Amino acid sequence: MRLCAVSVDLDEVPCYAAIHGIDTHAASAHAIYEKAVPRLQRFFAREKVAATFFAVGQDLTHTPNAEALRDLQASGHEIASHSQGHHYDLSQRGRAFIEDDIRQSLDAIERATGKRPTGFRAPGYTITNEMFDVLRSLGLAYDSSVFPCPSYYSAKTAMIGAIAARAWSGKTKKSRSIIDDPRVLLAPADPYTPGDSYWRASSSSRDALVEVPIGVTRHARLPFIGTSVALAGEIGAQLLALQMVGRPVVVLELHGIDLADANEDGLGWLRPHQPDLRKTAAQKDAAIRAALSVFRTNGYKFVTTHEAAMASRKAH
Numbered sequence: 001m002r003l004c005a006v007s008v009d010l011d012e013v014p015c016y017a018a019i020h021g022i023d024t025h026a027a028s029a030h031a032i033y034e035k036a037v038p039r040l041q042r043f044f045a046r047e048k049v050a051a052t053f054f055a056v057g058q059d060l061t062h063t064p065n066a067e068a069l070r071d072l073q074a075s076g077h078e079i080a081s082h083s084q085g086h087h088y089d090l091s092q093r094g095r096a097f098i099e100d101d102i103r104q105s106l107d108a109i110e111r112a113t114g115k116r117p118t119g120f121r122a123p124g125y126t127i128t129n130e131m132f133d134v135l136r137s138l139g140l141a142y143d144s145s146v147f148p149c150p151s152y153y154s155a156k157t158a159m160i161g162a163i164a165a166r167a168w169s170g171k172t173k174k175s176r177s178i179i180d181d182p183r184v185l186l187a188p189a190d191p192y193t194p195g196d197s198y199w200r201a202s203s204s205s206r207d208a209l210v211e212v213p214i215g216v217t218r219h220a221r222l223p224f225i226g227t228s229v230a231l232a233g234e235i236g237a238q239l240l241a242l243q244m245v246g247r248p249v250v251v252l253e254l255h256g257i258d259l260a261d262a263n264e265d266g267l268g269w270l271r272p273h274q275p276d277l278r279k280t281a282a283q284k285d286a287a288i289r290a291a292l293s294v295f296r297t298n299g300y301k302f303v304t305t306h307e308a309a310m311a312s313r314k315a316h
């Protein structure tokens with residue numbers, strides 16, 4: 001099996017401001033949907049890729065966003081849930097809160113597109129056994145939140161610490177991001193059906209819910225995500241992609257911001273905090289395209305995350 005599932009988390013600009021503990025400039029508060037989504041749509045049309053867009057339910061109260069989502073679906077893309085409120089600490093809330101939040105997102109997306117999503121990705125990749133139970137009870141077919149990546153884990157932990165230090169000195173607010181359970185690093189890196197613990201595969205496939213982990217390279221488990229691919233440049237992106245070849249399912253998780261452009265989209269204020277905004281949208285487009293060409297050359301078929309999850313379940 002050689003499948004490549006490209007997905008895009010539609011975190012809107014205020015999500016990034018919250019991570020870095022700064023305020024959003026109101027004029028560019030919808031830059032992801034207004035500027036980056038049309039670029040992504042053109043990108044996927046050119047590349048002939050059907051992708052999965054993970055949308056945050058609350059963004060769809062803004063009518064143009066709901067229309068953009070419907071349009072993406074009409075172009076053959078899958079729309080899945082990235083929660084209702086994108087609370088970075090969703091996993092720490094009570095079960096009723098978690099269930100409400102995820103159900104609301106499914107409702108909001110169904111209202112916008114006419115189709116109920118089958119997949120979920122947690123804010124900040126932070127998921128728990130309790131959240132898995134909620135996903136099962138809501139009848140979802142797959143989750144794609146587990147990120148078994150040691151270097152991402154340590155970088156995120158360090159970044160939260162650095163932002164906390166700045167916050168204590170009074171320069172910024174505290175980061176809204178939270179630290180994950182380190183056991184996630186023991187999780188399989190290829191799609192699996194979770195057992196008693198979400199980070200452990202189970203051979204008794206009574207569980208219908210499939211986990212499609214975020215991409216890590218085959219040996220060093222380096223992050224294979226939009227940020228690392230875009231920042232690596234075209235050659236670097238191809239080298240990273242080559243380290244993914246051999247996985248039955250290559251997952252490339254992008255964010256809307258991966259095709260945002262600080263100058264064209266009025267995001268200059270966010271650039272000092274967000275390294276990927278130092279590259280232009282055209283540079284990032286070229287790097288992601290270079291990575292995809294590696295998979296195409298190596299016989300990978302581009303599918304949605306739902307299709308990758310269903311194919312993995314059959315293969316078990």
Ligand SMILES: [Zn+2]
Pocket residue numbers: 009011015082086122123124
């Ligand atoms: Zn997110």
